[in-house]
Amino acid sequence: MAVTTxxxxxxDGGVLLFRSCLVSAEYPGIEAxxxxxxxxxxxxxxxxxxxxxxxxxxxxSDVIPFPTTEAIAARNACLAVECDHPTVGYLCSxxxxxxxxxxxxxxxxxxxxxxxxxxxRIGRTYDDRVDAAIRHLHxxxxxxxAHTSLPELVRRRLDGIRVATxxxxxxxxxxxxxxxxxxxxxxxxEDLLEPAGITATGYYNEKTTHCGAGFRQRFINPGISLAVxxxxxxxxSELGVDVLLHMCPNCHVQFDxxxxxxxxxxxxxxxxxxxxxxxxxxxxxxxxxxxxxxxATHSQDLEPFLERIGARPRGRVALPxxxxxxxxxxxxxxxxQEGQ
Amino acid sequence: MRAGVFLCECGGNISGVLDLTALAGVARTYEGVVTVAxxxxxxxxxxxxxxxxxxxxRGLDHLVIGACSRRFQGPTFERLARELHLGENAVSFxxxxxxxxxxxxxxxxxxxxxxxxxxxxxxxxxxxxxxLPRQRTFLHRSALIVGGGIAGMSAAEELAEAGIEVHxxxxxxxxxxxxxxxxxxxxxxxxxxxxxxxxxxxxxxDARIHIHTLTEVTAISGPPxxxxxxxxxxxxxxxxxxxxxxxxxxxxxxxxxxxxxxxxDERRAIWRPFTNAVPATFAIDMSLCRRCGACQKVCPADxxxxxxxxxxxxxxxxxxxxxxxxxxxxxxxxxxxxxxRFANVLTQGQLARLLSAAGPTAGQLRxxxxxxxxxxxxxxxxxxSRDCSATxxxxxxxICCLFATxxxxxxxxxxxxxxxxxxxxxxxxxxxxxxxxxxxxxxxxVHYLRGRTGEVQQEADGSLTxxxxxxxxxxxxxxxxDLVVLSAGLEASAGTTQIARVASLQQDRAGFIKEFHxxxxxxxxxxxxxxxxxTAQGPKSIPDTIxxxxxxxxxxxxxLAAGFALTSAQVAFSDPAVCLGCGVCxxxxxxxxxHLTSPPDAHAVVDASVCRGCGICAAECPSGAIxxxxxSDAELLAEATV
Numbered sequence: 001m002a003v004t005t006x007x008x009x010x011x012d013g014g015v016l017l018f019r020s021c022l023v024s025a026e027y028p029g030i031e032a033x034x035x036x037x038x039x040x041x042x043x044x045x046x047x048x049x050x051x052x053x054x055x056x057x058x059x060x061s062d063v064i065p066f067p068t069t070e071a072i073a074a075r076n077a078c079l080a081v082e083c084d085h086p087t088v089g090y091l092c093s094x095x096x097x098x099x100x101x102x103x104x105x106x107x108x109x110x111x112x113x114x115x116x117x118x119x120x121r122i123g124r125t126y127d128d129r130v131d132a133a134i135r136h137l138h139x140x141x142x143x144x145x146a147h148t149s150l151p152e153l154v155r156r157r158l159d160g161i162r163v164a165t166x167x168x169x170x171x172x173x174x175x176x177x178x179x180x181x182x183x184x185x186x187x188x189x190e191d192l193l194e195p196a197g198i199t200a201t202g203y204y205n206e207k208t209t210h211c212g213a214g215f216r217q218r219f220i221n222p223g224i225s226l227a228v229x230x231x232x233x234x235x236x237s238e239l240g241v242d243v244l245l246h247m248c249p250n251c252h253v254q255f256d257x258x259x260x261x262x263x264x265x266x267x268x269x270x271x272x273x274x275x276x277x278x279x280x281x282x283x284x285x286x287x288x289x290x291x292x293x294x295x296a297t298h299s300q301d302l303e304p305f306l307e308r309i310g311a312r313p314r315g316r317v318a319l320p321x322x323x324x325x326x327x328x329x330x331x332x333x334x335x336x337q338e339g340q
Numbered sequence: 341m342r343a344g345v346f347l348c349e350c351g352g353n354i355s356g357v358l359d360l361t362a363l364a365g366v367a368r369t370y371e372g373v374v375t376v377a378x379x380x381x382x383x384x385x386x387x388x389x390x391x392x393x394x395x396x397x398r399g400l401d402h403l404v405i406g407a408c409s410r411r412f413q414g415p416t417f418e419r420l421a422r423e424l425h426l427g428e429n430a431v432s433f434x435x436x437x438x439x440x441x442x443x444x445x446x447x448x449x450x451x452x453x454x455x456x457x458x459x460x461x462x463x464x465x466x467x468x469x470x471x472l473p474r475q476r477t478f479l480h481r482s483a484l485i486v487g488g489g490i491a492g493m494s495a496a497e498e499l500a501e502a503g504i505e506v507h508x509x510x511x512x513x514x515x516x517x518x519x520x521x522x523x524x525x526x527x528x529x530x531x532x533x534x535x536x537x538x539x540x541x542x543x544x545x546d547a548r549i550h551i552h553t554l555t556e557v558t559a560i561s562g563p564p565x566x567x568x569x570x571x572x573x574x575x576x577x578x579x580x581x582x583x584x585x586x587x588x589x590x591x592x593x594x595x596x597x598x599x600x601x602x603x604x605d606e607r608r609a610i611w612r613p614f615t616n617a618v619p620a621t622f623a624i625d626m627s628l629c630r631r632c633g634a635c636q637k638v639c640p641a642d643x644x645x646x647x648x649x650x651x652x653x654x655x656x657x658x659x660x661x662x663x664x665x666x667x668x669x670x671x672x673x674x675x676x677x678x679x680x681r682f683a684n685v686l687t688q689g690q691l692a693r694l695l696s697a698a699g700p701t702a703g704q705l706r707x708x709x710x711x712x713x714x715x716x717x718x719x720x721x722x723x724x725s726r727d728c729s730a731t732x733x734x735x736x737x738x739i740c741c742l743f744a745t746x747x748x749x750x751x752x753x754x755x756x757x758x759x760x761x762x763x764x765x766x767x768x769x770x771x772x773x774x775x776x777x778x779x780x781x782x783x784x785x786v787h788y789l790r791g792r793t794g795e796v797q798q799e800a801d802g803s804l805t806x807x808x809x810x811x812x813x814x815x816x817x818x819x820x821x822d823l824v825v826l827s828a829g830l831e832a833s834a835g836t837t838q839i840a841r842v843a844s845l846q847q848d849r850a851g852f853i854k855e856f857h858x859x860x861x862x863x864x865x866x867x868x869x870x871x872x873x874x875t876a877q878g879p880k881s882i883p884d885t886i887x888x889x890x891x892x893x894x895x896x897x898x899x900l901a902a903g904f905a906l907t908s909a910q911v912a913f914s915d916p917a918v919c920l921g922c923g924v925c926x927x928x929x930x931x932x933x934x935h936l937t938s939p940p941d942a943h944a945v946v947d948a949s950v951c952r953g954c955g956i957c958a959a960e961c962p963s964g965a966i967x968x969x970x971x972s973d974a975e976l977l978a979e980a981t982v
Contacts, residue, residue, distance in 0.1 A: 176729055176730070177729070177730055182675065182730075182731070183729065183730070183731075184674070184675050184676050184729075184731065185675040185676070203675050203676070203681070205795070205797035205798065205805075206795070206797065207676070207795075208676055208794055208795060209795070235797075
C-alpha cells in the first residue's frame with residue numbers, strides 16, 4: 001500500500017515531551033520507546049519537571065471544571081515557551097486535544113483575561129507571544145518529520161506482519177482539519193512502519209469507531225463500553241491482522257486490558273495483539289522489548305508475537321507465569337482477575 | 341467645478357448608522373460644492389428627479405453620489421449623467437454603504453468621521469474628472485456556447501431562432517451532458533430522454549448551429565463583440581460517412597468501463613455513448629485502441645480513418661455563453677462510505693443508469709456484486725455537500741433531496757415490496773411542485789429518516805451494514821442493505837475549471853463561475869460579453885437550468901441587437917507628447933491592447949476596444965504618459981490627499 005501521509009517539516013529540537021498520567025501509570029514503555037526513538041532520529045527534547053497533568057481524565061469525567069483545565073493548559077504552555085521548547089509533543093491524544101482546545105478558547109479575550117487573572121498569582125501570563133510560539137503535536141507527527149531517516153535504522157524486519165491502525169478519537173475527531181493525513185482514514189502509524197516491511201491494512205470496517213472507553217463510561221456503563229470494543233475486535237479478526245496500532249494510552253488500556261476478558265466471556269477469539277505505534281517502531285529498530293518497550297505491563301501475552309518478529313529467542317519462556325500466560329485483566333467493576 | 345453632493349439613506353442601510361443631515365452640513369463646506377441633497381432612495385425615480393432638477397436649476401457639471409458601491413449602482417448614475425448631458429466622467433462615488441455603514445455599525449462616531457473623509461475625497465477627485473471619449477465597435481452577430489448539455493442546447497436554440505449564428509462546443513463526443521444519463525426527471529417523472537431527444541435533434545438539424553464535439557476552447561482574445569476564439573478538436577478517427585450501425589463496436593476487442601454509464605457498464609475502444617447521440621458518428625478512444633483493424637474490416641461505410649489528427653481553428657464571435665455544467669462529487673473522498681471499495685455502494689448518477697430503460701440493466705435494479713435483485717436500499721444524502729471537513733464541500737447541492745426522492749419512487753414503483761430509506765440531513769424541497777412530490781413519494785411507502793452515518797460496512801455476502809441515529813426520535817438503527825446509494829453532491833466540472841482559466845473568469849470557493857452580481861446581473865460574468873448559465877454557475881434543477889440558459893441567450897441578444905457597442909470610458913490612453921517609446925507597457929499588457937508605433941516617432945497606442953482598464957501599463961509607465969480613464973494620477977492624488 002502506497003504511503004499517503006503528507007510530508008511534514010523535520011523538527012530537530014525544541015520539543016517538550018508532554019508526559020501522560022495514563023502512560024506513566026499503565027504503560028511506561030510507551031514513553032521509554034518514544035524517548036528511545038527520538039534519540040535514534042536525532043530529535044532534541046526535554047521533559048519538564050514542573051509540567052502538570054492536562055486534567056483530561058478529570059475534565060471528561062465531569063469532576064474538573066473547564067476553567068481549571070484551561071488555566072492549567074495555559075500554565076503548561078507558558079512553561080514550554082519559557083524554556084524555549086515550544087513544540088509540545090503529546091503521547092496521549094487527550095492531552096493533545098485538551099491543550100489544543102484550550103489554545104482555541106484562550107484566543108477569546110474574556111477567557112484569556114479570566115485565565116491570566118489566575119496565572120498572575122504564580123507570576124505568569126498567557127499572552128500573544130506564548131500563543132504564537134506554542135505548537136501542539138502528537139509525538140507521531142514529530143517522528144513523521146524525520147521518517148526519511150527510518151529505512152537505514154531498521155534492524156528487525158516486520159515482513160508479513162499485518163498491522164491496522166486504531167485512530168484515536170481525540171486526535172482525529174476533535175480537530176479533524178489539523179490531522180496529518182486524512183481524518184477519516186488516518187494512516188500515519190502504518191506509514192511510519194512501512195520501511196520495516198509491514199503489510200498495511202488501510203481502511204477497514206469500524207476503523208473510525210472509538211475504543212469504547214469513553215472515560216467514565218468504562219465504569220458506569222461497562223456493558224455498552226465493552227460491546228463497542230468487541231465490535232472492533234470482531235471486524236479486525238475478520239481481516240487477519242497481527243497487530244492493532246495505538247496512539248492513545250486510554251484506547252490502549254481499553255483494548256489491552258479487556259481483550260482477553262471479552263474473548264473469554266464471548267467464547268470468540270481475536271488472534272492479534274495491541275501495541276503502541278512507538279513500541280512496534282522501536283522493536284523494528286532493534287529496541288529491547290523489556291527495557292525499552294516495557295511489555296511486562298501489558299495484560300495480553302505478547303511473547304508469541306515477540307518470538308515471531310525475532311525480538312525473543314525461539315521457544316523461550318520469557319517471563320513469570322502471571323505475566324506470560326495472558327489474561328491479566330481489570331474487569332469493569334475494577335476487580336483484578338488472574339490467569340483464567 | 342459646480343458639483344452637487346447627493347446622499348442616499350438607502351432605506352436605513354446608511355442613515356441607520358450615519359447622521360446624513362450632519363454629513364450634508366459638512367459636505368456644503370467643501371470647495372466646489374454648490375448644492376447638497378439627502379434622499380431615501382437615490383437610485384429610485386424620486387432620487388433621479390432630485391438630481392435632474394438640481395442639474396437644471398443649479399447648473400451642475402459634476403455629481404458626487406454618496407450611496408452604495410460604484411460596482412453596485414455605478415452604471416445607474418453614469419447613465420443618468422449621460423442622459424443629463426454631463427459626459428462620461430462626471431460622476432464621483434463616495435461609498436458610504438459597503439465602505440462605511442455596513443462595516444462600522446458598532447462604532448457610529450468613527451463611521452461619521454470616516455464618511456466625512458469619503459465624501460471629501462470624492463468631491464476633491466471630481467474637480468479633476470474630465471470628460472472621456474468612447475468609441476463605437478463593430479459586433480459580430482454570432483455566439484460561442486461552451487458546453488453541449490441541456491443548458492448549452494437551450495441557449496443555442498433560442499439564439500438560432502433569433503437569427504444568431506451559434507458555435508456549440510462540447511468536449512465529449514456527443515451533446516447531451518449529464519441529463520442524457522438520467523432515467524427520469526423530477527417532479528413529473530417524465531423520461532429524461534423524451535425531453536432531451538427533441539432538443540438534440542433540433543440542435544443537430546438547425547443550419548445556424550455549428551456543432552464542434554471533442555473540442556475545447558483553448559484561447560480567447562479580443563473585445564466583446566469581436567472575440568477571437570481558438571478551438572482545438574481531438575480526432576474522432578471515424579469520418580462523417582459513419583452510418584451508426586455499430587458493427588465496429590461489436591467486433592472491437594478492447595474494453596473499458598463506460599464513462600457515459602458512470603462505470604455501470606463496459607464500452608469498447610470504438611464507441612458511441614448512447615443511441616440518440618449527436619452526432620451519431622462513432623469515435624475511437626486511441627488510449628484504448630489496439631489498432632487491430634477489426635473495425636476497419638467490418639465497417640460497411642469505410643468510415644474508419646486512423647490518419648486523423650488534432651485540428652486547431654480560430655473563429656470570431658460577438659458573445660460567449662459558458663454552459664460547462666457540473667460533475668458528481670468524487671465519493672471516494674469519503675472513504676468510510678465505501679464508494680469505490682464496495683461494489684454495492686453507488687452514487688445517484690450510477691443508480692440513474694441502472695434505473696434507465698436504456699441503461700445496462702434495461703431498468704432492472706440489481707446488485708452489481710452478484711446480479712441479485714436489490715430489495716432493500718438505503719440512500720445517504722449530503723455526501724460531499726453541507727460538509728465543512730477537508731474532504732467535503734460547504735454548499736448545498738440543491739437537487740439531491742429530490743433526485744433521491746425520484747429514484748426512491750421509481751424503485752418502489754418497479755417493485756412495491758422493495759424497502760427504500762432515505763437518510764437525510766434536512767429535507768429540502770423548494771421549487772414548484774417539489775414539496776407536493778415529496779409528500780406523494782412518502783405516501784408511496786418510501787421511508788425518510790433524519791440522520792447521517794459515519795460508515796458503511798461490507799459483509800461477506802456483499803451486503804452492507806449501516807448504523808444510523810434517527811435524530812427525530814433518538815433511536816439507534818442498524819440495518820443491512822442490498823444497495824447503498826450516495827447522493828454525491830454537485831461540483832464544478834473540469835470543463836468549468838478549464839474555461840474559467842482560458843477566459844479569465846472568476847470562480848467562487850466551490851469552483852463554480854462567479855456571476856457579476858448575484859441578484860442584479862445573475863448571468864453576466866466579470867468579463868463583458870461572456871455570460872454563464874446552468875450548473876456551471878451553481879447547483880440547480882433542470883427547469884432552473886433551462887430558464888437561466890434562456891436568460892443568458894436574452895443577454896446575448898441584448899448585446900448583439902444594437903449592432904455596435906461602445907468601448908468603456910475606463911480604459912488606458914497614452915499621451916504621445918510625453919511617451920518615451922520604451923515599450924514597457926506593451927510588454928506588461930495582459931490583453932495585448934497596447935502596441936508601439938514604428939520608429940523614429942515610436943510611442944504607445946492603446947486599442948480601447950481590447951483594453952480592460954486593469955491599469956498595469958499605467959503603473960509601469962516610467963514617464964506617466966499612460967493614464968487610465970477615471971483613474972488618472974491627478975484624480976487619485978486629489979482623492980488620496982484630502
